[in-house]
Amino acid sequence: xxxxxxxxxxxxxxxxxxxxxxxxxxxxxxxxxxxxxxxxxxxxxxxxxxxxxxxxxxxxxxxxxxxxxxxxxxxxxxxxxxxxxxxxxxxxxxxxxxxxxxxxxxxxxxxxxx
Amino acid sequence: xxxxxxxxxxxxxxxxxxxxxxxxxxxxxxxxxxxxxxxxxxxxxxxxxxxxxxxxxxxxxxxxxxxxxxxxxxxxxxxxxxxxxxxxxxxxxxxxxxxxxxxxxxxxxxxxxxx
Numbered sequence: 001x002x003x004x005x006x007x008x009x010x011x012x013x014x015x016x017x018x019x020x021x022x023x024x025x026x027x028x029x030x031x032x033x034x035x036x037x038x039x040x041x042x043x044x045x046x047x048x049x050x051x052x053x054x055x056x057x058x059x060x061x062x063x064x065x066x067x068x069x070x071x072x073x074x075x076x077x078x079x080x081x082x083x084x085x086x087x088x089x090x091x092x093x094x095x096x097x098x099x100x101x102x103x104x105x106x107x108x109x110x111x112x113x114x
Numbered sequence: 115x116x117x118x119x120x121x122x123x124x125x126x127x128x129x130x131x132x133x134x135x136x137x138x139x140x141x142x143x144x145x146x147x148x149x150x151x152x153x154x155x156x157x158x159x160x161x162x163x164x165x166x167x168x169x170x171x172x173x174x175x176x177x178x179x180x181x182x183x184x185x186x187x188x189x190x191x192x193x194x195x196x197x198x199x200x201x202x203x204x205x206x207x208x209x210x211x212x213x214x215x216x217x218x219x220x221x222x223x224x225x226x227x228x229x
Contacts, residue, residue, distance in 0.1 A: 004156070035219075040123070042202065043157075043219040058216075090156050102147065103204075103217060105156025 003027075006091050006106035013113050019078040021109050023091030030095065032074035033058075033103070034066065037088040049074055081113045117141060118205055120220035128228050130192050135223045137203035138185045144206055146179055146186045147217070151200040160188075193227045200224050 007022035025032065031050050035043040035058075045058030047066040055066050063085060067075040074093075078085055088110050092103040118139045127133055137146070145164045149157035161170050163179035163186060170177045174197075176189040190197055203220040 009154075033217075040221055042118075042120075042221040043204075045216065048216070092156070102159040102162065103149075103157075105158070107154065107156050 004091055004093055004104050004106040006089075006109050008109050009107065011109060011111045013081050013111065015082060015113060017078075017081050017113075019081050019111065019113075021076040021078075021089055021091075021111070023074045023076070023106055024072050025074075025091075025093040025104065026072065027093060027095065027104065028071065029093040029104075030071070031093060032068065033092045033094075034064075034074065034076045035090045035092065036060070037090055037108070043090065046076065081111075083113050085111065086113045087111060117218045118203055118220035120201075120203060120223050122223060123221065124224050124226075126226040126228065127193055129194055131227075133190050133193055133225070135188045135190075135201055135225075136185070137187070137220050139205060140184065141205070142183050144183070146183070147204045147206065148177055148186070148188055149202045149204060151202060151222075152198075157200075157202055190225075193225075195227045195229050198225055198227050 004025045013019050033048040034046045037043050044060050046060055046064050047058050049055045049068040052071050065077045088108050090108045091106040094101050094103050121136050145162055147162045148160045150160055151157040161177045166181045166183045168179045174191045178187050201223045204217045206217050
């Protein structure tokens with residue numbers, strides 16, 4: 001079974017803390033994505049990476065950074081967590097960016113910033 | 115504003131009823147995907163449609179891509195409690211300025227099928 005694994009299902013952090021969300025995929029996919037999901041807003045793209053050490057901003061990158069040192073791992077970093085970053089964070093990966101490929105999602109990390 | 119608008123946002127129906135969920139946009143997409151998400155899990159792909167006017171069936175689910183590739187619908191026949199979940203449409207488009215096939219998601223339709 002193919003797998004995208006997010007390191008934590010639930011996280012509670014304090015305002016101002018540095019937060020790391022880890023994502024690992026075992027499918028040798030080039031492309032990886034970080035989304036956040038909020039009620040009524042669907043999934044919004046934060047950052048994506050199409051190769052090791054390569055990254056591109058998505059639609060809402062402010063307050064976030066990412067790291068892709070190895071192909072299988074894509075990390076999302078909140079440099080100084082704020083309460084408006086409380087959300088469900090979803091990692092996804094895809095092989096070729098063709099119209100018939102599908103995104104494989106992790107189970108998500110529900111982050112609460114107090 | 116959302117690039118993809120889904121309607122309705124919420125739907126609560128009895129087992130055995132039929133329903134249709136809509137996904138609309140003013141943009142043209144090269145492909146459109148439907149995902150289903152259950153509580154505590156990530157979305158899982160149901161289907162991809164790529165040709166204008168295409169219709170795909172998955173058991174009791176029928177998916178249609180609009181002729182102009184700007185909209186799509188999901189129809190469920192004789193809904194069952196197991197169909198309960200959040201349904202998301204996602205457009206992958208070659209219209210994007212960056213030339214990447216980014217996926218744009220709708221806000222979702224939360225379906226509850228009561229036994």
